[in-house]
Amino acid sequence: MFQIRNIPVNVKLEMSERVLENIAKEYASDASLMEFVNLGQKKLEEIRKSAVAREFSEITAEISEADEVRDNAYRSLIYMSQAYISAGPVMPGYSEANEIYKELTSDGMKFLQGSMHGESDIIRTRLGWLLDPQRTEMINKLNLKPWIENLENAQNEFDRLYAARKDRKESLPSMTPFARMREMDGISRTLFTMMMQKYSSDETHKAFAPLWEASSRHRSSRKPTTAE
Structure with missing residues (x-):
């Protein structure tokens, strides 16, 4: 048998x-x-x-984790701005922090819970605004450079995983390993x-x-x- x-x-x-x-x-x-x-x-x-289907699943899980990391990085930058604002107008850097806070929250925070791709577009736009040379003095005054770099690194890692997931998805075979193994059983x-x-x-x-x-x-x- x-x-x-x-x-x-x-x-x-x-x-x-x-x-x-x-x-x-x-x-x-x-x-x-x-x-x-x-x-x-x-x-x-x-x-x-x-079997790349399993790798695809693993990358998808990594993307969710990377998305959470960049969300936290974005929130941290906002919290740093709020710290200056909460001290009141007498605090050096108040006006600069207020300008940054308004820019980062101009569309609210709901976008962090929306489309991952859409979130990337918004964060990239905000990073471009923050990294504009005309705001270098402002960023240095508030010591926000490490927090901005943290957000930029988190976004870069998300982009890397998102691209890898896209490549994997395009290479996924139409048949699962189980279906193909049934064909192999027939050959055996x-x-x-x-x-x-x-x-x-x-x-x-x-x-x-x-x-x-x-x-x-x-x-x-x-x-x-x-x-x-």
């Missing part, structure tokens, strides 16, 4: 590759077998490429049938040993244990 459906995809990927290597090593002169071995190797490569079954017809049962089972052993291990691991 050919029972390999229960093997986890990542394990089956490795074991299927070993089976193909076994057949290629011992039966390289069998053209009909090698045709399916080559087909199987191509299918395994497709499965590996389709064909190879098994061909070998059983042309070679001995022992030779066939020796070539397919990696898959049988993986299947046996997985079934054993799922057996319920009996309490003593």
Whole structure:
């Protein structure tokens, strides 16, 4: 019997590759077998490429974290401006801080909870305003340079991850690893049938040993244990 459906995809990927290597090593002169071995190797490569879906998910999680970091960096810059303002007009830097505060909050703060792409546009515009040479003296007077650099770095990191996510999304295959592995199972079954017809049962089972052993291990691991 050919029972390999229960093997986890990542394990089956490795074991299927070993089976193909076994057949290629011992039966390289069998053209009909090698045709399916080559087909199987191509299918395994497709499965590996389709695994980028998991990487895509990981990058998406990193983007959410980076978005929170830049939100906090933006808020921190506002809080620093508020600190000068709260001290009143007698505080040196009050008017400069008030000007910065009005610019940073001119559209409110709701944009931090909106579209990530839209937020990037707004923050980039605000950074351009802050980094304008005509405001260098103002920024230095309020000692805001480290806070502005922090926001700029946070935005750059978000942009990097956002671009990486876009690239990954465009490269995502239309089929999942599971769907492609079902196709690989079909190739493995064909190879098994061909070998059983042309070679001995022992030779066939020796070539397919990696898959049988993986299947046996997985079934054993799922057996319920009996309490003593």
